[in-house]
């Protein structure tokens with residue numbers, strides 16, 4: 001009869017028990033093979049019997065049988081689409097404790113959404129948008145078509161394409177006051193900070209898009225309202241980005257031209273001064289379009305997860321895109337292309353590659369543009385970008401740092417440290433070189449990532465709005481802090497060291513705006529201790 005084991009096993013069990021009891025048998029937890037049932041265990045379902053515990057078998061091969069060794073209770077947990085529902089674990093509890101929580105810092109093995117948008121096989125180095133290989137799309141499609149595919153699920157027919165293109169190109173103008181706001185940034189403001197702020201400010205120019213003013217569930221209920229914001233966000237992102245750039249270089253803003261393609265219009269707004277009939281170079285337009293396709297989506301990366309998280313509160317999509325852009329800004333994510341270029345400039349020449357890699361292995365430096373949470377193989381986007389880089393060099397001249405990048409890649413891929421950890425070049429490794437060859441300033445690189453990623457963010461936002469199982473995102477924590485304490489008034493607290501001292505919370509770095517003269521000056525509020 002009964003199945004038994006003191007630990008969980010991944011072995012498949014037959015449905016028929018040894019003694020003829022349907023669905024019950026004894027399994028050795030180490031080998032996974034069936035063993036005779038000890039007499040002591042017979043009939044004691046859910047109880048320990050020596051080394052064994054009797055658990056019921058299940059006809060459902062797509063399930064887990066979990067034994068809680070604290071209580072000897074047995075649970076059947078359903079497996080669906082290769083996953084188990086975290087909520088099923090809440091029923092696993094002791095008499096006085098809460099249900100079991102799943103602890104997963106950094107969401108390393110937690111699926112927070114069911115999605116049909118992008119598929120990645122990180123081991124095989126495969127990336128597909130709605131089932132289409134990224135290589136195919138980069139070669140044959142364009143960014144507008146890919147945006148449609150991501151957002152609406154299918155490649156558009158001619159009429160759909162034409163309407164979508166028209167709508168986007170007729171939502172490219174931004175409110176004049178938003179342009180004024182962009183002008184109010186400091187002359188050397190980081191363009192990504194400007195982009196994030198401009199995006200956030202955009203929500204204030206469209207009160208009819210604000211759920212707080214209209215209807216809390218407007219985006220869940222009305223696809224037409226969703227579409228309007230999709231057109232606006234795709235249309236206005238390049239305009240906002242170009243304004244951030246033009247402000248930095250002190251040139252007047254160009255108004256969008258809706259007779260140009262999406263990327264040609266962007267380059268026009270960036271670069272035209274007063275020339276009539278200004279036309280960006282077609283090779284650069286095409287290269288940028290391919291880069292936009294490659295960056296359009298990457299399933300639940302940090303910024304897309306942020307988009308879904310913020311959107312789950314039903315806030316307007318401008319605020320959610322501002323938050324997603326902020327997540328993208330970080331050097332571990334979209335800021336990596338900027339960091340790669342600074343790293344390559346720091347290495348300077350091929351001769352310095354090996355010493356630099358030694359520093360990486362000694363944990364003194366990080367090899368930016370290498371490694372990925374999902375890819376444990378060559379990032380397919382990096383391969384395409386490397387090819388496109390040479391097409392750009394033909395027009396704009398060779399970027400000398402490419403030699404450093406290639407030598408770095410070759411040396412890293414031959415080194416055990418990187419091989420063992422499956423660290424390969426990611427999308428950011430070569431994109432910065434193309435951007436540099438095209439003459440974009442280094443701090444503009446993350447903005448060039450953000451513009452196309454708006455399409456992916458919107459695809460996920462729309463999918464989440466339409467999900468009948470949609471809920472506000474609210475993860476749980478494992479609280480390890482102090483128990484209840486009584487408040488101690490300031491005068492009664494000890495002067496000795498405490499945890500806050502150890503964390504050096506009150507130490508600060510010097511602001512770069514304090515001059516040497518101010519540092520040595522004295523004044524009325526002078527406090528030498530700080």
Ligand SMILES: CC(C)(COP(=O)(O)OP(=O)(O)OC[C@H]1O[C@@H](n2cnc3c(N)ncnc32)[C@H](O)[C@@H]1OP(=O)(O)O)[C@@H](O)C(=O)NCCC(=O)NCCS
Pocket residue numbers: 331332333334336360365366367368369370371372373374421423426427428
């Ligand atoms: C992308 C990234 C954040 C993924 O992080 P992750 O999934 O948490 O992976 P881990 O940080 O756990 O890395 C696993 C191991 O590889 C090492 N590693 C990962 N990326 C590395 C890099 N770029 N340089 C050197 N070592 C790296 C880690 O130190 C760790 O080593 P250990 O196991 O000996 O401690 C990380 O690879 C990284 O920081 N890369 C550089 C930034 C970058 O290019 N980001 C753009 C991503 S598209």
